[in-house]
Every structure is written in C-alpha cells, then in structure tokens.
Amino acid sequence: QVQLVESGGGLVQPGGSLRLSCAASRIMVSFYNMGWYRQAPGNQRELVAIIIDGRTTNYADSVKGRFTISRDAAKNTVDLQMNSLKPEDTAVYYCNAQHHITRANLWGQGTQVTVSS
Secondary structure: OOOEEEEOOEEEOOOOOEEEEEEEOOOOHHHEEEEEEEEOOOOOOEEEEEEEOOOEEEEOOOOOOOEEEEEEOOOOEEEEEEOOOOHHHOEEEEEEEEEOOOOOEEEOOOEEEEEOO
16 A cells, blocks of 8 residues: 655754665656655645656755765665755655656655754
8 A cells, every 4th residue: 555655764963964765665666756855843845856767856955965866766766865964954754756647646654854963
C-alpha cells in the first residue's frame, strides 16, 4: 500500500549533515519527477529540491549549495544530502513523486529533521 517511505531524519547540530532517503515501492522512480519538500510548524509546505528525468535539478535558494538531490534507479530511491545544516532547516521533510505522463502525485509520510544545539 505504501509507495514512498522517507528515512534518515533526526537531530543534528548546526553545521552538521544528514542524508535522507526516499524508498519507492510498487512504482518505479524512473517514470517520475522526484522532489523533496519540507514543512515547519505554522508554515506552508515548500519545495526544497527536485530532480527531473533523473538529471536536471532545481533547488530552493535557501538550500542551494548545501543540499544535493540524487536518484538511484537501481535501488529505486531518491536521496537528499544535506550539509551545513542551519536551525532554519528544521522541518518535516516529505518525498514527492509526480508521474511524467499522468502528472499524478504521490507523497511519503515525512521524516523529522531537527537542527539544534
């Protein structure tokens, strides 16, 4: 039933790193544009990074140069490497998949990332 499952969240100090992973089941990531979104309490969900056709990437200005999104077709996963983390990166991070043709969207359950001393 579950098609996208995030993992890798946790507590990290400012300046630290985390790697989030989105594992897909029942669907193949090769047929989807994949993205990472985040939502902090009281805020709207915002786009963090997206990878189109497994090649072209786009990032929010706030994470550019610090975060890297990647797709591993063999593992059927999409990762988000987060470096130089800041307290303002604290949020629940969600994996998103949008089908190339149908444009249907799928969402993971989210994983908590907390950046604090």
